[in-house]
Amino acid sequence: MITRIMTHCLERVLFDDVTITSRVAQLGREISLDYRGQGHSLLVVGVLKGAAIFMADLVRCIDLPLTIDYMAVSSYRSGTCTSGTVNVHKDLDTEIEGRHVLLVEDIVDSGLTLSYLYNLLQNRRPASLRVCVLLDKPSRRLEPFRPDYCGFEIPDVFVVGYGLDYNERFRHLPYIAVLNAKE
Numbered sequence: 245m246i247t248r249i250m251t252h253c254l255e256r257v258l259f260d261d262v263t264i265t266s267r268v269a270q271l272g273r274e275i276s277l278d279y280r281g282q283g284h285s286l287l288v289v290g291v292l293k294g295a296a297i298f299m300a301d302l303v304r305c306i307d308l309p310l311t312i313d314y315m316a317v318s319s320y321r322s323g324t325c326t327s328g329t330v331n332v333h334k335d336l337d338t339e340i341e342g343r344h345v346l347l348v349e350d351i352v353d354s355g356l357t358l359s360y361l362y363n364l365l366q367n368r369r370p371a372s373l374r375v376c377v378l379l380d381k382p383s384r385r386l387e388p389f390r391p392d393y394c395g396f397e398i399p400d401v402f403v404v405g406y407g408l409d410y411n412e413r414f415r416h417l418p419y420i421a422v423l424n425a426k427e
């Protein structure tokens with residue numbers, strides 16, 4: 245199944261679909277327990293496009309009343325390299341003052357994007373603001389940032405699949421794979 249869409253651009257599979265499904269379900273259970281009894285419904289905010297697939301699976305594993313919204317942030321990266329600017333292309337449709345907000349992102353790498361988004365949303369005075377990432381590359385940090393929930397910590401490799409892309413390719417893969425460094 246995996247080899248069906250495994251291409252020569254990919255070096256190896258890091259997490260297969262079964263492993264991802266199981267970890268996302270665990271995260272959903274953890275989040276459900278942590279937010280239980282908060283009184284107000286949770287607002288789950290996905291960062292497009294990378295978090296779209298993770299977010300869709302995660303919210304279906306959260307057993308609480310919730311609403312969802314999305315932000316779109318420009319990728320300041322070309323291929324696997326960063327240039328350092330964060331641009332918001334689509335802001336929230338929802339007022340978040342007084343709401344419990346869970347921000348969902350695909351990966352924290354340098355930490356620049358999430359630090360920027362965290363400060364932006366915190367300034368709108370939510371009741372609480374937490375961050376859930378599927379992947380964390382702690383060795384790559386330029387800005388100190390610790391997500392509240394993390395699917396998997398990974399080493400300094402460029403990964404694709406399950407929403408993550410390389411120049412818009414590979415987002416649809418059901419697994420997470422390491423991109424071949426020669427590509």
Ligand code: IMP
Pocket residue numbers: 294319321326349350351352353354355356357358401402403404408409410
């Ligand atoms: P930051 O460097 O933590 O600001 O991460 C910015 C964005 O870069 C993430 O939201 C991802 O979209 C993208 N990114 C970082 N590392 C990878 C990777 O290994 N594969 C695909 N996208 C990545």
